[in-house]
Amino acid sequence: MASSTLISDTQPWKELKAHVDEIKKTHLRDLLGDVKRCESMAVEFDGILLDYSRQQATLETVNKLFKLAEAASLKQKINSMYNGEHINSTENRSVLHVALRAPRDAVIHSDGKNVVPEVWKVLDKIQEFSERVRSGSWVGATGKALKDVVAVGIGGSFLGPLFVHTALQTDPEAIESARGRQLRFLANVDPIDVARNITGLNPETTLVVVVSKTFTTAETMLNARTLREWISSSLGLSAVAKHMVAVSTNLTLVEKFGIDPNNAFAFWDWVGGRYSVCSAVGVLPLSLQYGFSVTEKFLKGASSIDQHTRSEPFERNIPVLLGLFSIWNVSFLGYPARAILPYSQALEKLAPHIQQVSMESNGKGVSIDGVPLPFEAGEIDFGEPGTNGQHSFYQLIHQGRIIPCDFIGVVKSQQPVYLKGEVVSNHDELMSNFFAQSDALANGKTPKELQNENVAPHLIPHKTFSGNRPSLSLLLPSLNAYNIGQLLAIYEHRVAVEGFIWGINSFDQWGVELGKSLASQVRKQLNASRTKGEPVEGFNFSTSRMLKRYLKASADVPADLPTHLPQI
Numbered sequence: 001m002a003s004s005t006l007i008s009d010t011q012p013w014k015e016l017k018a019h020v021d022e023i024k025k026t027h028l029r030d031l032l033g034d035v036k037r038c039e040s041m042a043v044e045f046d047g048i049l050l051d052y053s054r055q056q057a058t059l060e061t062v063n064k065l066f067k068l069a070e071a072a073s074l075k076q077k078i079n080s081m082y083n084g085e086h087i088n089s090t091e092n093r094s095v096l097h098v099a100l101r102a103p104r105d106a107v108i109h110s111d112g113k114n115v116v117p118e119v120w121k122v123l124d125k126i127q128e129f130s131e132r133v134r135s136g137s138w139v140g141a142t143g144k145a146l147k148d149v150v151a152v153g154i155g156g157s158f159l160g161p162l163f164v165h166t167a168l169q170t171d172p173e174a175i176e177s178a179r180g181r182q183l184r185f186l187a188n189v190d191p192i193d194v195a196r197n198i199t200g201l202n203p204e205t206t207l208v209v210v211v212s213k214t215f216t217t218a219e220t221m222l223n224a225r226t227l228r229e230w231i232s233s234s235l236g237l238s239a240v241a242k243h244m245v246a247v248s249t250n251l252t253l254v255e256k257f258g259i260d261p262n263n264a265f266a267f268w269d270w271v272g273g274r275y276s277v278c279s280a281v282g283v284l285p286l287s288l289q290y291g292f293s294v295t296e297k298f299l300k301g302a303s304s305i306d307q308h309t310r311s312e313p314f315e316r317n318i319p320v321l322l323g324l325f326s327i328w329n330v331s332f333l334g335y336p337a338r339a340i341l342p343y344s345q346a347l348e349k350l351a352p353h354i355q356q357v358s359m360e361s362n363g364k365g366v367s368i369d370g371v372p373l374p375f376e377a378g379e380i381d382f383g384e385p386g387t388n389g390q391h392s393f394y395q396l397i398h399q400g401r402i403i404p405c406d407f408i409g410v411v412k413s414q415q416p417v418y419l420k421g422e423v424v425s426n427h428d429e430l431m432s433n434f435f436a437q438s439d440a441l442a443n444g445k446t447p448k449e450l451q452n453e454n455v456a457p458h459l460i461p462h463k464t465f466s467g468n469r470p471s472l473s474l475l476l477p478s479l480n481a482y483n484i485g486q487l488l489a490i491y492e493h494r495v496a497v498e499g500f501i502w503g504i505n506s507f508d509q510w511g512v513e514l515g516k517s518l519a520s521q522v523r524k525q526l527n528a529s530r531t532k533g534e535p536v537e538g539f540n541f542s543t544s545r546m547l548k549r550y551l552k553a554s555a556d557v558p559a560d561l562p563t564h565l566p567q568i
């Protein structure tokens, strides 16, 4: 496809559009009755089983989607990413998060240079540093070992590490290696988040890791200055060198902030923020908490999926299949949202992380060449672990809007519980719901079935389930560091596949800039009004009204307060 051709102008796109009517005539209840079809709609790789037989699709649909992939030059685009070409064209950068988890002897080029040795240099430095901190050979300003870590960062410098940390927290191997240690995340610029993070911590035994790709993000820098104050007001300014380290691509600003550049962990502009969890962004805090060997297993899991994505034919390629079905659901069947439903409490932060990976990547209105899209790209991601979600928003999913669902199940629980006399183990109870929900959505329940059950006629419309609601199921063998890495990479690559097909740039995020610059105008106004009594001006009527009300109602706050940290 010529680079300026929109995917929606291609024949395979038009054929899929025409195919929708045929599919709308089918019902998943019948499609699931076709055993041959279902047999071929599953893929297994490295212990993971993907079943996509509950997609509103026939084998013909799948073939048409492969043709679409061909028209979008999907294979070439995947190769361009792995080859370090500048596929993030608006920022003139390679996109090489796959290099972050590549084996030591791999060769991956960006701008003519093999980046893998640099990656491993930083990984080795993290291993060495985290072992010193964990063993107590690196001590704080008063000679005490640092057992608690607060990672300060937001967006991609927060959500991925939080997801992995939360997932590892109940893994037996990770528990063992984290004994006596705490890892917390300070993301929001809301001072309440500062208060919650420092509650119960002693600066003497705390290490602060400032994580920011740019080292300019307003929220992170204010939070970093706040924690610097928290440390120095109690231990003196010189303590900062022992209690604060940084992860960034901007080592000049790290030094300017007052952090010793020797205690800075680098990454590179070819790592996008939301794809950075496998860089020092995630690896440093996770290694401090769980040790490098556990964290390395996470990297290996992600790497296994990287190899699979690059080399597996599309028919058996999990991220490619997932990406293609997302396109089918969003662009053809007209379902703009997707629910991420892990049946594992350990995966409670998967959906928040994927919200950024997916929506910041693919929420775009123009093609990679800047042509306005005649279709909507991106999808609305949300989710909760099962079974909690069942008691929250599943009503809408079953009888209201159609939301394609990702059901994620785990064969072996991290924390099995068996109670004598119970019908099943606690994990089997959880998984009974995992297996049931996808069939409930697909099959539904007809008025006839309700009549046969003697349901009162006036209740039949209320108790009818239309069914024909698509989902897919991913079954993981267990949930250790390796599996968590696999899951992360599956979603990362799926999102990239979607962007490649839509023909957009999934690796920039210009859409976050406007709000940031308007906030800076407001910040100036608040300062001028509070310190010099300047009137509110330069805003529209509505914003001025709100600002005036806010300033008036908080006028009792003196303009020049002495430093004040949370007191809880």
Ligand SMILES: O=P(O)(O)OC[C@H]1O[C@](O)(CO)[C@@H](O)[C@@H]1O
Residues within 6 Å of the ligand: 154, 155, 156, 157, 211, 212, 213, 214, 215, 216, 217, 220, 273, 274, 360, 509, 512
């Ligand atoms: O790591 P940084 O530079 O502080 O940026 C944090 C986040 O801000 C964004 O630029 C915008 O939300 C994200 O893409 C990024 O992950």
